[in-house]
Amino acid sequence: MSRRQHTLRTPVETRGIGLHSGEETRVRITPSPPNHGIEFVRTDIEDAPSVPASIEHQSPKDRRTRLIRGDVEVETVEHFLAAAKALGVDNLRVEMTGSEFPGIDGSALPFLDLLESGGLVEQRAEAKVLRLDEPIFVRDGNATLVALPTDKDCLTLQYVASFEEPGVDSGSYQFDITPETFRKEIAPARTFCLASEVEALQAMGLGKGATRENTVVLGDPDTKLRMKGEPVRHKMLDLLGDLSLLGSDLVAHVIATRSGHSTNAELVRRLLTIVKEKENAGLLQRDSGMDIRRILEQLPHRYPFLLIDRVIEVEGFSRAVGIKNVTINEPFFQGHFPQMPLMPGVLQLEAMAQLAGMLLLRKLEFSGKLAVLWSMDKVKLRGGVTPGDQLRLEVETVRIKGETIKVKGSGSVAGRPVCEADFMFTMIEA
Structure with missing residues (x-):
């Protein structure tokens, strides 16, 4: 089974009362680029980060599905998401003026009709x-x-x-x-x-x-x-x-x-x-993946300081997942440490920063610029990374304000957390 990703042809709008809150919410749904996923945006909150429709943002709530990112939440989104999934609509920006998605008639049928009224467009990227x-x-x-x-x-x-x-x-x-x-x-x-x-x-x-x-x-x-x-x-x-x-x-x-x-x-x-x-393992890649040739086209880093081997997933300019394959041939292992080789924590952070830089350069207005790291916060090194490990790196854009961007990053080996940090970047002319 394989298919192309889809988005809307034209924006659509609706409004209605939340089943639990009883408050009216207006919703505007617009197209999104390939691999962007579905994201919810609270337009009633200034500078609110988008909330991706991802299990990683799911938070328990009685009798409904709730998503939270930071202090921003959206809830009762399951009926809309079911309609989008059934139609194979992958990439959407869903703007909401309140926290609860409208209930309309309590089913998914109004959302099915709403999405179909906007028309569906096939995109070049393959769905995962x-x-x-x-x-x-x-x-x-x-x-x-x-x-x-x-x-x-x-x-x-x-x-x-x-x-x-x-x-x-x-x-x-x-x-x-x-x-x-x-x-x-x-x-x-x-x-x-x-x-x-x-x-x-x-x-x-x-x-x-x-x-x-x-x-x-x-x-x-x-x-x-x-x-x-x-x-x-x-x-x-x-x-x-x-x-x-x-x-x-x-x-x-x-x-x-x-x-x-x-x-x-x-x-x-x-x-x-x-x-x-x-x-x-490279068994579930989408068109969003980047091999080393594409990485070299985007990053100025070169041996021995290029620390990304492959990008396996990108969602617009909001999230990216990359891989660093760690080998005993890494030059830093000669002195860190000869009898107990460990990848320095600062290089784990550097690898995350490089992945974040690639992610930010996907934003159109940042084309031709460089992402310069100027601060790190909440840094935690949780475990060792040794030769033979595959370091999985994930970065997520938290906030963009002009030329200043906050990115949250984490790294793991075989599901074991090894590092995490919050980064601040400034975009400058190359």
């Missing part, structure tokens, strides 16, 4: 795809999630529900996720709660924007369903939205039993570990 080749299992009390390898070239979702409310039918549904199947079988399903939960949820300050039209109350004789098994189908909708936080298409058969947002997130974190392992 994870084809599962071993089972992954998550359990939390009575809730379980199993992701299995599959012979199909798509994601298959199966949900087994068991509602304890008297008179509420449970059931099991299974669908191969395609745009057509999602629109017909899953997208129209509205959010729900049990009749026995209503008072407790209201006491918690939840559901301020809930109405009879956008929320199904199970166990209430006045409730009318849109479709058979609507609550079970909505659980599948939430699951797809949460799986989108992986940042990769998933080819697997996922079986969920009484699963919710917390177990969904744990499964995505375990899948992300597999994604990173495959990236490090």
Whole structure:
């Protein structure tokens, strides 16, 4: 399975009340370049950093999906993300005037229509795809999630529900996720709660924007369903939205039993570990990757001070992942130390700074400039890096203000953190 990335042809807008906050939020969705991903921007907060739709920014919250970056948060984004994932829309800038995404009718159907109204454009970059080749299992009390390898070239979702409310039918549904199947079988399903939960949820300050039209109350004789098994189908909708936080298409058969947002997130974190392992091995590269020839074209550094061997992922100018393969032939090992070779911590930081410089040069107005490092903060060296290690470096743009940029970086070896720091750069003429 392989496909090209997609974005919108033209911007689209909507507005609505948040299901939990009861507050109105206006949303404007615009196209983004290849490998940029989906990012949320709070336009009601001055100089707010964008919040990527990534499991690394997911934060637990009752009955909804919340993303946090620094002091900025967005929540109840799962219905929109499910629609984008079903359509194969990879790169979007989503501007919001409040913290909670509009609930509209409580389903994903309005967002499906909204995205399609803007038109979809195929981009040159290939989408990243994870084809599962071993089972992954998550359990939390009575809730379980199993992701299995599959012979199909798509994601298959199966949900087994068991509602304890008297008179509420449970059931099991299974669908191969395609745009057509999602629109017909899953997208129209509205959010729900049990009749026995209503008072407790209201006491918690939840559901301020809930109405009879956008929320199904199970166990209430006045409730009318849109479709058979609507609550079970909505659980599948939430699951797809949460799986989108992986940042990769998933080819697997996922079986969920009484699963919710917390177990969904744990499964995505375990899948992300597999994604990173495959990236490090060069088995999961996208067009965003850069080999050493492209690195030499962008960076002025040369032997023995070029400390990036490969860039395996770039998201616009907001995030990059690179690799430094550490060998005993490195000149610094001759004196640091002959009997116990260790990569100096300052060189680990230098490697992160070089990767950050490459990331910042992707911003159009910085073309032809140099990223000069002028301060480091919150530096931590957590473990040794020795010959034979593969140092995985990640950098993320935190704030851009004129010619001054703050970048957060970290390094790891085989999943073990070894270094981290906050960098400040100034862009100067080359």
